[in-house]
Amino acid sequence: MIEFVLDARSKVNTYVQLIQQVKQALRVGLLAPGDQLPKVRDVAQSLAINPNTVLKAYRELEIEGLVEGRPGVGTFVRRTLGGPPLADQADLRDDLVAWLRRARTAGLTPEDVIALVETTLRATLAADAARTEHASA
Amino acid sequence: MMWLTWRQHRRQVLVTGAALLVLAALMVPTGLMTRNAYADKGLAECVGVLTSAQSTPDRAEACNRALHQFSDQFGSLSMLGVLFLVLPLVVGLFWGAPLVAREVEQGTHRFAWTQGVSRRRWALVKFGFVAVVTTVVAVVYGLGMSWWAAPLTQAAEQSRFDVFFFDMQGAVPIGYTLFAVALGVCAGVFWPRMMSAMAVTLGGFVGLRIVLTVLARPHYLPQETRTFPIAGATADLSASFGDWIVEKGIRDASGTMVLSGAQANCPPDASEPGGATCRPLVEFGDGAYNWQLYQPADRFWLFQAIETGIFVALAALLLYLAARRIRRVA
Amino acid sequence: MDIALEAVQLGKRYGRRWALQGCSFRLPAGGIVGLVGPNGAGKSTLLHLAVGLLRPDAGDVRVFGRSPYDDPAVLPDIGFVAQDTPLYRDFTAAELVQLGGRMNARWDAALARERLGQLGIPPKLPVGKLSGGQRAQVALALALAKRPRLLLLDEPVASLDPLARREFLQSLMGSVTDSGTTVLLSSHLLADLERACDHLLVLRASRVRLAGAVDDLVATHRQLVGPRHDGEPIAGVGAVVRARHTERQSTLLARVDGVVDPDWTVHDVTLEDVILAYLGDGETDTTRTDWEVPA
Numbered sequence: 001m002i003e004f005v006l007d008a009r010s011k012v013n014t015y016v017q018l019i020q021q022v023k024q025a026l027r028v029g030l031l032a033p034g035d036q037l038p039k040v041r042d043v044a045q046s047l048a049i050n051p052n053t054v055l056k057a058y059r060e061l062e063i064e065g066l067v068e069g070r071p072g073v074g075t076f077v078r079r080t081l082g083g084p085p086l087a088d089q090a091d092l093r094d095d096l097v098a099w100l101r102r103a104r105t106a107g108l109t110p111e112d113v114i115a116l117v118e119t120t121l122r123a124t125l126a127a128d129a130a131r132t133e134h135a136s137a
Numbered sequence: 138m139m140w141l142t143w144r145q146h147r148r149q150v151l152v153t154g155a156a157l158l159v160l161a162a163l164m165v166p167t168g169l170m171t172r173n174a175y176a177d178k179g180l181a182e183c184v185g186v187l188t189s190a191q192s193t194p195d196r197a198e199a200c201n202r203a204l205h206q207f208s209d210q211f212g213s214l215s216m217l218g219v220l221f222l223v224l225p226l227v228v229g230l231f232w233g234a235p236l237v238a239r240e241v242e243q244g245t246h247r248f249a250w251t252q253g254v255s256r257r258r259w260a261l262v263k264f265g266f267v268a269v270v271t272t273v274v275a276v277v278y279g280l281g282m283s284w285w286a287a288p289l290t291q292a293a294e295q296s297r298f299d300v301f302f303f304d305m306q307g308a309v310p311i312g313y314t315l316f317a318v319a320l321g322v323c324a325g326v327f328w329p330r331m332m333s334a335m336a337v338t339l340g341g342f343v344g345l346r347i348v349l350t351v352l353a354r355p356h357y358l359p360q361e362t363r364t365f366p367i368a369g370a371t372a373d374l375s376a377s378f379g380d381w382i383v384e385k386g387i388r389d390a391s392g393t394m395v396l397s398g399a400q401a402n403c404p405p406d407a408s409e410p411g412g413a414t415c416r417p418l419v420e421f422g423d424g425a426y427n428w429q430l431y432q433p434a435d436r437f438w439l440f441q442a443i444e445t446g447i448f449v450a451l452a453a454l455l456l457y458l459a460a461r462r463i464r465r466v467a
Numbered sequence: 468m469d470i471a472l473e474a475v476q477l478g479k480r481y482g483r484r485w486a487l488q489g490c491s492f493r494l495p496a497g498g499i500v501g502l503v504g505p506n507g508a509g510k511s512t513l514l515h516l517a518v519g520l521l522r523p524d525a526g527d528v529r530v531f532g533r534s535p536y537d538d539p540a541v542l543p544d545i546g547f548v549a550q551d552t553p554l555y556r557d558f559t560a561a562e563l564v565q566l567g568g569r570m571n572a573r574w575d576a577a578l579a580r581e582r583l584g585q586l587g588i589p590p591k592l593p594v595g596k597l598s599g600g601q602r603a604q605v606a607l608a609l610a611l612a613k614r615p616r617l618l619l620l621d622e623p624v625a626s627l628d629p630l631a632r633r634e635f636l637q638s639l640m641g642s643v644t645d646s647g648t649t650v651l652l653s654s655h656l657l658a659d660l661e662r663a664c665d666h667l668l669v670l671r672a673s674r675v676r677l678a679g680a681v682d683d684l685v686a687t688h689r690q691l692v693g694p695r696h697d698g699e700p701i702a703g704v705g706a707v708v709r710a711r712h713t714e715r716q717s718t719l720l721a722r723v724d725g726v727v728d729p730d731w732t733v734h735d736v737t738l739e740d741v742i743l744a745y746l747g748d749g750e751t752d753t754t755r756t757d758w759e760v761p762a
Contacts, residue, residue, distance in 0.1 A: 008658065011735055013682075045641030048633060049662045050499050140569050144562065145555065247549035248606075251518050252570035253613075255539040465522070 001038055002030055006047050014049055018057035026066070026081050037067060037075040138254055138262045146266065149232065153274060160221075160278065168285040171211050175288040178203050211289060218286055219301050224278060225313035226342050232267050233321020234334040237459070241329035241466060260463045264456050267318060275314035282306045297437050298381030300350060307441040312448030317342050319452035323459040329466055349447065355383045357443045358436060363429045364388075367401045367417050379434030387417065390424025400427045469496035471531060471617050471649035472517055478525030479512050485673055486512040488525065492668060492678045494651065496531075496616070499643065501660035501681075502653035503742055504670035510653040511550060513670065514621045517651070518547045530617055543573050546610035546648075550621040552603050556595030560588055560605050567609050579612035586638070600631025604638060611642050618643075620652045624659070632656070636663060657739045667738075669745045677745045681738060688741045691719045693731035703727035709744040720744040 002025045004018055012020075025031040037058065044051040058075050061067040069075045103113050180203060237260075240246045250256050283306035290297045290306070297303060304313070317338065324337035360383055367387070386397035403415035418425060432440065470493050477490040487509040494500050504510050515521045516528050519535030519542060528534065533541040554563060560583055568574045583590065586604050594602055603623055610618060620639075624632040636659060643650055651668075654660055660667070667684060669677035677684075688708070691701075696710075696717040703725040711718045719731075720740065727733050 006662070008662070011737070013685075014662065041641055041644040044644050045637045047662070048636040048640055048659075050665050051640060051644040052498070052665050138570065141566055144558070144566075148557075244549060244551065244553035245555055247515075247520060247547070248553050248555070249570075250520060251542065251545070251547040251549075252567065253543045253572055254570050255542075 001036060004038065004043055004047060006049065015053045015057040015060070018043075018054065019060055022057075022061055022066070023081060026077070031077050033077050033079055035077045037077065039074055138258065139266075141249075142262055142266045146270075150270060153228075153231075153270070157274065157277060161281065164281060164285050167214055167217070171214065171285075171288045174207065174211065178207060180204060180207055180288070207288075214289065218282065218289070218305050221278070221282060222301060222304050225275070225310060225317045226339065228271050228274060228314050229317025229321040229338050229342060230335050232271050233318035234325050234338050235331060236263060236267060236322050236325055237463070237466070238325035238329050238331045238334040241325075242331055246466070256463050257460065260460050264322060264460065267322065268315065268452075268456070271314050271318045272311060275311040279306065279308065279310035282310065296379045296381055296434065298379075298432065298434070298440070303354075303437075303440070304350070307438070308445040309441055309448070312445035312452075313342075313346070315452040316345075316448040316455075319455035319459075323455040323462075326459040326462050326466060345451075349444070353447075354440070354444065355381075355432070357440055358432065360430045360432060363431060364426050366426050368403045368415060379437075380429075381432040381434070382429050383432060384430040386428050387421060387425055388428045389421045394428075395421045395425065400429075401425075469531065470494065470529075471496040472651060473529045474513075474516075474526065475528075476526035477513075477516060477523055477528050479509075479516060479521060480524045487516070487670075487673050490526070490670075490675045492675055494649065494666060494668075496649045497647055498665045499650045499652065499663055500666040500668060501664035502651055502668045502670065503655075503657070503660060503746070504653075505746060508670040509673045510670055511621055514547070514619050514651070514653060517617075518542075518545055518619055543571060543613060544616045546613050546615035546618040548603075548606045548610050548620050548623050551626065552599075552606040552623065554594050554602060554606060554609075557593050559591050559593055560597075561590040563594065563605065563609060564612070567612055571613050573614055575612045575614055578614075579608045582608045582611070582638070582642075586634075598631070600627050600634065603627060603631065603635055607635065607638060611646075611648075614646065615648060618648050618650045620650065622653050622655070625655065632659070639663075657742055660742075661738045667742070669742060671746050676747075677742075684741050685736065685738055687722050687724070688736050688744075689721060689723050689727070690734040690736050690740065691721055691727065691731040692734070693717060693719075693728075701728050701731065708741075709747065 002021070004021055006014060006017060010017065022031065022037065031037075040051050040054045040058070043049070043054045058067065058069065062069060062075075066078060066081070067075050068078045100113065103116075108116070240249065249259060286302060286306045290302050297306070303309065320341050321334060321338040324341070325331075325334040328334055328337060384397070385400055386394050387399060387401055389395045401415075401417035403417065472492075472494040474490045474492055478488040479486050490509075490513065502510050502513065512521065516523055517530060517535065519539065522536045530541050530545055535541050535545065555566075558566065564576055564579045564583075567579070568576050580590075583605065586601075586608075588597065588601050588605060594605055597605070607620075607623065610620075624635050627635065639650070639652075640663060642648075652660075652663070661681070665681050667677065667679060667681055668675060687705075691704070694717065695712060695715050696719070701721075703723055704719075704727060705722040705724040707719050707721045709720045720736065723733075
């Protein structure tokens, strides 16, 4: 069972933080289909937050189809996020490690690496989106 | 609600009980001492002698002497009894004033009055409990004081009607106590701070007691008048033994008051020509006589009942006002 | 939807001073409502009116449709913990639980004992000897044992250390989940309110300044920074709550209801920002005169 944390200073809503943490757990394999999410009461108590916030988060996840609530029992994971599990991406990981080594040799700091990845990702997604639009237009 | 009341006032009840025991430890030995002395000196018969019509001057003389002796010996003890006049007030301050005032001052009323019991019900149970406890206490020390004071009041030239003696025995302590407690409770409801409630209780109690004692008590029943000649007044003076002389004086033949606050007594043959000179008769004229305004001794218990009744009625009124006002507190 | 607590032009006066006036709001059942305001704003007065300790001098207050002052039958549905958690100091915790059973028709002693047992509160010690945090937990347990439909808490954590405060809130959040009790919680501590409350009631100078759902408040308010502005309407802005000006620049906290004029830079706000804006700078002009300080 996972445990939630709360970043009180984050601008992100509490319930959104909870949703993000469930998705992250699914992504890295900490949660698998059939696992139970922590009970609403326990989350409200341990984080000292409004139980309605937890309910809202679980409801959103249910709408997205990721979890299902079983009355009287709890909330259970229904499926994974849909992408291939990260654990299976051994080739991609090896390529990434090699690339990171090259970046370090070139003199990039970790912050530079992250900035480069983010900007390139954004640019690529934008370009791909434009091309698909162009293609369907 | 009863459980709460008992548990809250448990310590108070124990302290009060302990205090009564301490009082008893003081009063019982002295009471026994005076009673034994009274019996040893045969003072009971003496009192009978003095009040009966057939007393001879010699026996009366001897008895008076014996009674004087007793008074001198034990008279100062009656001062101790005076301290007990303050008991009803102490009970009022200890039991009455804090009842509501302390609850509000400490904020616990915000706990007590937000449970499932209405304020009215809370007030009725509490007031009732306090009234019962303090009545029991008052009965105990009222009876105790009567027992203790009996030889002193019988022997002393003071009558049971005298100001402090009347107050410390019989039924009136019960009335005073209930009144003091009710006054304390009511003061606590109108001025819900301990200090204010206690101050009002103190002032109200002392004030009303003085007013009633000085102004009202002499008039509970119509006063009787007694007149008797100056010559041979001894027997009549003894006839008034135990009466409450409200006013006395010497009036001349026409009835005008010539010397108030005093009585005169000359030997019986003074009015005969050739007998001993009787100064008062000379001074005020031949027809001068003693005059008294009094309440007869046998009215003692009636007066006790009236005064107790007044104070109990006042207590009931105060508790009623307090119960009505309780919903407006804080 | 049930209305747990409703006030209509509610007012209370002490002598000539109105501690509360013109208060109107409706709180739906099932939520956790935060009551915020500076000292002396009337928070305690409002709570005391809601629990029937005070009688309104103007207007009406109703709990589940009934007036608590006139109708003591609604008291069993209301749990109340007053400021500084007043309890009989020489009673033990166990005796207080017993007391509750005797003064309340509906009383879940087992619940109270279970909570206090879990929290490690000694049952046989007079509560005067417990720490402030433990006393607050006892008071909360007693209020919850009534199984109330509405729970009113008057600054229950104000005098507690941070750990005790956290534990109190944890306890409260946990209990409320199961029972669906509506909670009205008055507090200064805005951070706590932000995590715990889904509704907010802001009081200042004896009046209600703001009432609404927390999500709405954060979603509909923004901070705008732009050129010096003197009160003309701005596109997309419903109302300006607070404005600050320098010579050249204005900073506004405003309720927005559309796309804002692009001259203005728009920033998100936290709940704390919104509350503070509605609490305002206070009415300092009169006090300035009293102190003979130029404005």
